Amino acid sequence: MGSKLSSTLVSTAVITVSATFCIYLIRKKKRENRIPTEWKKIGNAKRLYIFPLKSGHYIEIDAAECTEVGFRLLKSANCPLQLRDRSFVVYGENDGQIRSGRAVPSLVRIEISVHDENHIALDAPQMRTLYVRIPEKNENNTKIVSVWSGETIETIDCGDEAARWLSHHIVQKDSGYRLGYHDALVRRNLVRHQERMKFYEYMTDAATGLFSDVSSVLIVNQASYNDYHQKVPTANVTPLNFRPNIVVYGPDIKPYDEDNWKWLKIGENVILKNVKECTRCVFTTVDPETGKRNQDKEPLSTLTKYRLSRSPEDEPIMGIHLEVKKAGIIKTDDPVYIG
Numbered sequence: 001m002g003s004k005l006s007s008t009l010v011s012t013a014v015i016t017v018s019a020t021f022c023i024y025l026i027r028k029k030k031r032e033n034r035i036p037t038e039w040k041k042i043g044n045a046k047r048l049y050i051f052p053l054k055s056g057h058y059i060e061i062d063a064a065e066c067t068e069v070g071f072r073l074l075k076s077a078n079c080p081l082q083l084r085d086r087s088f089v090v091y092g093e094n095d096g097q098i099r100s101g102r103a104v105p106s107l108v109r110i111e112i113s114v115h116d117e118n119h120i121a122l123d124a125p126q127m128r129t130l131y132v133r134i135p136e137k138n139e140n141n142t143k144i145v146s147v148w149s150g151e152t153i154e155t156i157d158c159g160d161e162a163a164r165w166l167s168h169h170i171v172q173k174d175s176g177y178r179l180g181y182h183d184a185l186v187r188r189n190l191v192r193h194q195e196r197m198k199f200y201e202y203m204t205d206a207a208t209g210l211f212s213d214v215s216s217v218l219i220v221n222q223a224s225y226n227d228y229h230q231k232v233p234t235a236n237v238t239p240l241n242f243r244p245n246i247v248v249y250g251p252d253i254k255p256y257d258e259d260n261w262k263w264l265k266i267g268e269n270v271i272l273k274n275v276k277e278c279t280r281c282v283f284t285t286v287d288p289e290t291g292k293r294n295q296d297k298e299p300l301s302t303l304t305k306y307r308l309s310r311s312p313e314d315e316p317i318m319g320i321h322l323e324v325k326k327a328g329i330i331k332t333d334d335p336v337y338i339g
Helices: 002-033 105-109 160-171 195-199 222-231 300-306
Strands: 040-050 059-061 063-067 070-072 088-092 111-114 119-123 130-133 142-146 152-157 177-181 217-221 246-249 263-266 270-279 317-326 328-331 335-338
Touching: 040 063, 040 070, 040 328, 088 142, 105 160, 119 160, 130 160, 142 177, 160 177, 217 222, 217 270, 222 246, 222 300, 222 317, 270 328
Parallel strands: 217 246
Antiparallel strands: 040 059, 040 246, 040 335, 063 070, 063 328, 088 177, 111 119, 119 130, 142 152, 152 177, 217 317, 263 270, 263 335, 270 317
């Protein structure tokens, strides 16, 4: 009788402690998800970039609308179409697999720009300019494309003429690749398909971009890049090798301070939460202007020696992924605060 009572008391105590600990964790997470009320200025948004095509050429901009799924161009008389960041993608005609600059470096030479309120312009060296109408979704042009992890994403195909243009640029053939478009109406289920994402406590599908690898906004700290560049001053690497949306600069910001930035506010309205470090792949070794790979495998060769993730990804790090908690307009030189 005594041993049964003791066992019951121990079990009750364990359950009580477990329940108390669970409540503590829940409350802790709620506190950490609460937007700060006090902010400290650390610097400014030095550069802003949008990449309309995944792995394509960049557009440097003076201002952008920061939406839940990423940057969008501001509408104006000169820009009647609000292109979104990574809203276009190249995929294989036969396998439906998304192609990126990892396997197809020449994608960085493809430029997408606004032609009018309904059309984009596709440009690349030695290629004629092609004007492509933004497709409207229907049962015939809706495709399911996939990434290496098995995640599937719905895309709207941009037609045969765009497919021929892309295929000629990439492989000098009439077919093989197609252009897809994301209308930003459906969020992704990235976390469910990528086991590595479960390591990151604050990474959820609410942070995802359109066709971006992970999140809707990527920030690089200029001081971190400078520290890398001092180690390898001859390397043909610029901040654009890391394909950021925002480059943050401040005279008092130290290299890799971004690791500890939990919350950021940019300008008066935009609020972002750090959800994940940005691990880096072979695409960073591709020159963002020429599409040629660096033979010295920089920046990966050097970053691997001193800047490896402690996560299951076990890859070099540069930059941070952010979830947009409060949307708004970001402009070049806007103040950047941490909370």
